[in-house]
Amino acid sequence: MIHQPAPYLTLSAVRARFLLVLLMLGLIGLAGRALYLQGINHNFLQQEGKSRYSHIVEMGATRGMIADRHGEVLAISSPVASICADPKLVSATKPELKVLADLLQLDLSEIESLVANKNRRFVYLKRRVPPGVADSVAKLALPGVFLQNESQRFYPAGEVTAHILGFTGIDDNGQEGVELAWQDTLAGELGSRRVVKDRKGKIVENVEDINLPRQGQDLVLALDSGIQYLAHSELKRAAKAHRAESGSVVVLDAKTGEVLALSNWPVFNPNRRSSFTPSGIRNRALVESLELGSTLKPFSVAIAMELGVVNSDTVIQTAPGMLRIGRRTIRDVQNKGALSVAQVIQTSSNVGTAKIALSLPPETMWEMLNRSGFGSSVNLGFPGEAEGELRPYNDWRVVDQATMSYGHGITASLMQLARAYTLFTNDGELLPVSLLKRNSSVMGQKVISKETALAMSGMLEMVVQPGGTAPLAQVNGYRVAGKTGTAHKYIEGKGYAKNRYIASFVGYAPATNPRLIVAVMLDEPSAGQYYGGLVAAPIFSKVMSGALRMLNVPQDAPVNNVVSFPVAAGFEVGG
């Protein structure tokens, strides 16, 4: 073998340079990438990094509570859970879904169809389940099925306070009643804050508060839940007994104008959505204007007394029990002959009231009625309050003025009527009414003089005494003043219905120093009786006597003061 020297390797200069260029390019590439990440794309990457540990969490806020004047809870929010699903993530088998369906009391097919649409990322399986059910669902730990915390409104008193409080919608916003009217006060506002969480999801650092939560404020109503319950149950009983289409009761504090109770029939249960009917949720005492009937007479007569046209002893000739004005005839149910003004009120004479009213200038009569609150809303802040109808005086014909004096052709809500009676309990001042508890006394608006108010009060007391129209309104141990009303029902487009009536009674007690005003109205009582004095007055008496005792109002009459006598012959409705 010939030994050969190892070959001398020569690297071609081209290859060497090529390699150098490649290395340089690589270096430039790296430098470029570094520049890109560190400089140009810096913000994005940092944000991405932050989002791995920084989270925004919600800070809860609850809706305020509603309480009555003694602090008893009437409406309160309590957390409940809703069962939701992300269909894309749901991988449960049929038996697993069956278990879930049974827990939620749904059909299997229902759940299957809900989670079938894989394009949706969120569906409610069932909203607001009881806490026990929610716990069981959480224990199943099905992927894609999760709980969402919500709050639900509860009304412990149920139907008793239904119309005042109203209710909230599924999203916890007020939809009716006080819940709607004071939505801004009651509603809370969710807040949020930024935190740092560790790998296990525990919060380890509080970075900043983005929005502080605003807790809903509690509301204290003027309502007295004891009186409210009494008024509600008496109204319900009477409405059923008289087979009335509907009815309302309003109880006002005679000195402060606070609404102590307000109840309507028919009613609904705010805790059960299925009981919400259009007729049931109507707060008739506030939103419905009704033909007033004879309960207006005291105002017509008080205006005449205020102007000095008559005093309580002035004699009015009502014979022959009818009064012809143009083509219309105003009638009393019988010829009552010559009556004093006090007797006109006591026996509720249409002819007498009309004669008194015809001596008044229409402009003054309109102005005084208007200042007594007729034709203008009571401004409780309640949604949909009725204003009633008081036609402008330049539209009045002579006969209109006459019929209006006994409440025919003038409408108002029961609340307006009750408010108007504060004139007689407050030395002639009209008090503003309030659903919220008042902490200070209020200024009334002077409408009639103290002397007129006291004189009218005396006449109204005669209504429940022998010779009057409301023996059943008497209350043991207290002197009562009030006025009955029976009006033909006005049917839109058809005029006054012959045999459909609205029976009412408005009154106050104790007459010597009034504490409470109670106004009662029954619409279409159809079990035979329909006189205000027979249908509405007994409700008044029961509510009044119960409420006065609850409030420990000193008696101003001996306990055996109730006398029985026949209702003064008086169907006090004008024809």
Place this chain on the structure above:
Amino acid sequence: MTKLNGCLALILVFCALSVVLSQHEARKLITALENERVMASQLEVEWGKLQLEQSTLATHRHIEGIAREDLKMQMPAETRLHTVMPTYFVGLTNSKSALIP
């Protein structure tokens, strides 16, 4: 010079470790605070539930039902009720009508 540098380096390490330690402590405290917050909100929920329960049990309808049906109680007739006033004699002089003794 080296001595000083070594000294400073030691101090630096010590400071660095204390920062780590206090950061850890802070996080532990914040976790504890968060736990308390969760507890507070749970208690608030509980309080709400109890309030709800109390007011449900205290509804007049419920009480009336128990009084009338279970305990067979009834309202005395109105004529058998007397109002007793602490200011009896004051009332007597102010009121026109005689008060029931």
